[in-house]
Amino acid sequence: MARALCANCKTERAVIKRPKNHAKLCKGCFIQVFEDEVHHTITSSQLFHPGEKIAIGASGGKDSTVLASVLKTLNERHGYGLELVLLSIDEGIKGYRDDSLETVRRNAVQYDMPLKIVGYDELYGWTMDQVVETIGKKGNCTYCGVFRRQALDRGAKMLGIKHVVTGHNADDVAETVLMNLLRGDLARLSRSTSIVTGDSRSEVKRSKPLKYSYEKEIVLYAHHKKLDYFSTECIYSPEAFRGSARALVKQLERVRPTAILDIVRSGEDAARLVPGEEPSSCACLGQKAAAGVVVDDDVGGCGSQSGRTPGGEMAAMDKQLRDNEAHEGLEIDVTKTMAKGAVARGEKRDVPIRTGNASKGAPRQVLGNCKRCGYMSSQEICQACMLLEGLNKNRAKIQI
Numbered sequence: 001m002a003r004a005l006c007a008n009c010k011t012e013r014a015v016i017k018r019p020k021n022h023a024k025l026c027k028g029c030f031i032q033v034f035e036d037e038v039h040h041t042i043t044s045s046q047l048f049h050p051g052e053k054i055a056i057g058a059s060g061g062k063d064s065t066v067l068a069s070v071l072k073t074l075n076e077r078h079g080y081g082l083e084l085v086l087l088s089i090d091e092g093i094k095g096y097r098d099d100s101l102e103t104v105r106r107n108a109v110q111y112d113m114p115l116k117i118v119g120y121d122e123l124y125g126w127t128m129d130q131v132v133e134t135i136g137k138k139g140n141c142t143y144c145g146v147f148r149r150q151a152l153d154r155g156a157k158m159l160g161i162k163h164v165v166t167g168h169n170a171d172d173v174a175e176t177v178l179m180n181l182l183r184g185d186l187a188r189l190s191r192s193t194s195i196v197t198g199d200s201r202s203e204v205k206r207s208k209p210l211k212y213s214y215e216k217e218i219v220l221y222a223h224h225k226k227l228d229y230f231s232t233e234c235i236y237s238p239e240a241f242r243g244s245a246r247a248l249v250k251q252l253e254r255v256r257p258t259a260i261l262d263i264v265r266s267g268e269d270a271a272r273l274v275p276g277e278e279p280s281s282c283a284c285l286g287q288k289a290a291a292g293v294v295v296d297d298d299v300g301g302c303g304s305q306s307g308r309t310p311g312g313e314m315a316a317m318d319k320q321l322r323d324n325e326a327h328e329g330l331e332i333d334v335t336k337t338m339a340k341g342a343v344a345r346g347e348k349r350d351v352p353i354r355t356g357n358a359s360k361g362a363p364r365q366v367l368g369n370c371k372r373c374g375y376m377s378s379q380e381i382c383q384a385c386m387l388l389e390g391l392n393k394n395r396a397k398i399q400i
Contacts, residue, residue, distance in 0.1 A: 008033065016224075019216040022257055027224050034221050038209055039074050045195050047207045048163075050081035055161045057152055058086040058107065058115075060100035063167030065107060065229035066218050067210055071165070072111050085159060086111075089151045090119040091144060092127020093235060100230040107228060118155035120147055124388055132236060134394050140236055143387055150375055150384045153204045161204070168208040171215040174260045175245040177267030182245075190271035193264065203376055214260060 003013045004024050012026035018033075025033065042048065056071065058064045068086065075082045088104045091097050101117065108115035121127050124147060132140050156164050173193060180189040191197055198205030210218065222229055252259035369375065370382035377383070 016220060019214050019220075019253070019257060020261070031221065031224060034213070034217060035070055035073060035077075038070050038213065039078060041195075041212055042074065042080075042209055045207075047165075047196065047209060048080055048082055051083075052081075052163060053083040053085065053159075053161050055085050055087040055116075055152075055156045055159060055164045056113075057164055057166040058088045058104050059167075060088070060103035060107070060230040061167070062218055062222050062227075062229045062231065063169055063210065063215075065103070065227050066222050067165065067167040068107060068111055068113065069225065069227055070221075071209065072113070084111075084113050085161065086113050086115040087152065087155045087159065087161075087164065088115065088117045089148055089155065090117055090121075091148065092120050092129055094129060096232060096235045097128075099232070103228060103230040110228065116155055116159055118151050118158070120151065123147075123151055123154060124384070126388070126391060128236070131391065134391060134398075137236055143391075144236075146383050146387060150382070152206075153375070156204045164204055164206045165209055166206060167210055169210045169213050169215050169218055170260050170264055171246070171249060173208070173211055173267070174249050174263040175242055177263050177270075178245045178248060179241060181267075181270070186270065186274050189267060190274040193267040193271045212261065212264070 006012045006014045006026035006029050007023050008025055008029035012028065014024035015027055016025050016030045017023070018025060018030070048054065054071070056064065056068050058068060068084070071082070071084060074080065075084065086104060086108050088101060090101060104115065104117075107113075119127075128140070128144055128147075131143050135143070152164055152166075156162070176192040177189065180186075180192060195211050196205060196207045221227075249260060249263070252263075256262075368377060368380075370377045370385055371380050372385045373382060375382050375384065381389075
C-alpha cells in the first residue's frame, strides 16, 4: 500500500502524524508548521518589541532547547530584533543538573548565544542535594520551585534583563489548570494560564512562547531538527499531585487529541471569573504585532477551531439573556424552599452556599519587597526567605 502524501504540500510522503490534530505531514512541512504556530503565538500576543533583550530559561531539556532554537530561527527569519541570552540555574543536583548544564554549554556554542549560570549555593548558601539531605525527598520540590523562580529573576537582574521566556508547553499549562481547579484556587489559576506574567510593578516579566505547543510535538521537532538536548528526569521524586494531573492529561489526550488545548482554553475562560484580573490568551484577530508583523489568521496554533472562536458569541449571549428572562418566573429558590421546610419541621438549618461573588470581598495583594533579601513579594518576608529560615534552623540543630 502506498504511503499517504503530506496533507500540506501534497507532494512529499507523510512521515509524521501530528499529536495535536492527527494531520499527516512530511518532515519539512511539520517543522514549518510548528515554527509558524509559535510565530503566530508570539505576534498575536505581542510578546516582544524590537531591540528587547530576552533571557531564555535554559535547563538543557527538550522544551528549553527547542525554545532557544525556534526563537533564534524566528528572530532571524522575521526580524524581531531581539538580543537572546541563555540563563541557566544550577540547583546543585549531582548526576543530573551538572550533566544537563554541559548540554546548555554546547547549546550556547551551537546557537551563538551568551550564557549565564546562577547557582543555588551562590544565592542561598544551599544546594538541592543539601536540602534533600536535611528534609528528605518529601516536599523538596516545593523548595526547588520557589528557589528556582527567584533565581531566574535574580539572574535576569544580574544581566540587566527585564524579560525571561520559559519553555512551558500546553501540557504543562493543562496540568496546572487541573491542579488549581481541583484546589478551587481561581486566583492562582488566572496567573498560571496567563501567557505573560508580571506587570509594571514587576522587575522581571515572564512569557511562554510554547504555551500552545504539545509536548509530543516539541519532542518530534527536536528529533527531526537533530537538536542536542538532555533527556534524563530529575533524580528526586516529582510532586505527587502534579504527577497525578500529568497522568490524567495523558489519558485524556489518548481519548481526545484536542483535550490538552481544550483544558487550556477552559482554564483561560475560568480565569476571567477572577475579579480584577484581565484575561490573557492569544489574540487571533490579525492585528499588527509589536514586532511589526501582521498575524496570519489562518495559522491554528493557539487552540481548538484553528485558534478562533466559532463566531456569533454576542448574538448567542443575547438570545440566552432573553431566554433567561422568559423563564425567570418558573425558577425556584432552592435555599428558600429548604429553609421553609426546615421551619415547618421546627428545625433551624443554615445551608452554606458558595457563590461566584465570594472572592470579591478579599483584598488584593499589594506587591512590595522582602525585608530580608529585597526580592519582590506581597508579604514582608518572601517565601524563599521563610524556607531558608527553616533550613538554617535545622542546620544549626544538626551542628549542635
